[in-house]
Amino acid sequence: MASGQPDHFEQIHQWAEAGDVVSIGMLAHEFTLRERGEECSTEISFARERLATIPGLDAIAQVLSLLESAEPAEVRFLAAALARHQNAGDLVAGLFGRATVPSHTHELKACLLHELVLEGVRVEGFSEILEFGDLLARQDHPxxxxxxxxxPVEVLFKKPVYLSDAPSGERIYQQPSFSGCTLVKLHDPSAEESIKKLLGETAAETFGKISADIFKASRFVGRENISGAIKGLSLPYVRRSQGDPFLISPEVALRLLFALAASQQYGAYGRLSVWESIRGFVGAAPGRGICDLAEMVESSQWYQCIPKSSWSCDEGKALVLIAVRPDGHTIAALGATRRA
Structure with a gap:
């Protein structure tokens, strides 16, 4: 920045700390009238993001007035920020309950509804939000x-969520070999692609590697033989020297998936990506509703493994998650890395 030029970012930060919504809004609207390219766009984005964190109807109104130029990823971020920092009643009064709002606010409202759900807000207490939810369903919105x-199985979808380096849960140590049982890799591109939907639209920017594999065992797979079964799969992303898996609850399994999915997609679309991925994990037929999927999740066995260092060490965080489907014979495995 040239000497003598104002530091608009610092000024916006100071106004935000003081709750000065009017000054931030005036400066941001001044930016919209300038032709300064990327720099101006970045300043407007910063102003929007700081306004979203200031509680009150005035800040909500300013965010809406500046929303039209926001990119889709920022709209998702703003929805998450508004849900976290604003009172639900103010969001109803300033957005959901307004008779007319600009059409470009529709996606913000869609994301905001589910960000509120993830924040634990009982949205059924607001008729305006329920009506909008019904509208999304009728419109076949994603x-x-x-x-x-x-x-209940989403109880650990708390934000922010982080992907831990160390697996949690009960470690299932080496049992007798899985002799007498055959493990066959299934060609199931539909399930594999469904599992990979965890990435959403952000694969190139967020994930270094991802692999999904489906296997069929000739014997029932449970905690008494899961360690031998996993070693028999020879998965390229599991560290064989520490291949004994950790038994985890369905709630923890979904939290791990959500930690990956929400890292760039934020809560609403991260939640959607988890359930699209779960459809492949549990082998659900097309058309099964999410409540049905939740029952299948709870009927499956879930294990976390230590990732192979040579597979993930250059990429940052990694997750290896294995599900034994309710039939007890089908194993679905995911290996994914997220750049640090």
Whole structure:
């Protein structure tokens, strides 16, 4: 920045700390009238993001007035910020309950609805939000099929969520070999692609590697033989020297998936990506609703493994998650890395 030029970012930060919504809004609207390219766009984005964190109807109104130029990823970020920092009643009064709002606010409202659900807000207490949720379903919006309440198996979908380096849960140590059982890799591109939907639209920017594999065992697979079964799969992303898996709960399994999915997609679309991925994990037929999927999740066995260092060390965080489907014979495996 040239000497003598104002530091607009610092000025916006100071105004935000003081709750000066008017000054931030005036400066941001001044930027919209200038032709300064990327620099001006970045300043407007910063102003929007700081306004979203200031509680109150005035800040909500300023965010909406500056929303039209926001990119889709920022709209998702703003929805998450508004859900976290604003009162639900103010969001209803300033957005959901308004008779007329600009058409470009539709996607913000869609994301915001499910960000509120993830924040634990009982949206069923607001008729305006429920009506909008019904509208999304009728429009076949991507988020329209998500429940308007957090399901019991989603109880650990708390934000922010982080992907830990160390697996949690009960470690299942080496058992007798899996002799006498055959493990066959299935060609199931539909399930594999469904599992990979965890990445959403951000694969290139966020994930270094991803692999999904489906296997069929001739014997029932349970905690008494899972360690031998996993070693028999020879998965390229599992560290064989520490291949004994950790038994985890369905809630922890979904939290791990959500930690990956929400890292760039934020809560609403991260939640959607988890359930699209789960469809492949549990082998659900097309058309099965999310509540049905939740039951299948709870009927499956879930294990976390230590990733192979040579597979993930250059990429940052990694996750190896294995599900034994309710039939007890089908194993679905995911290996994914996220750049640090």
């Amino acid at each position: 988020l329209g099929d998500l429940p308007l309440r957090r399901l």
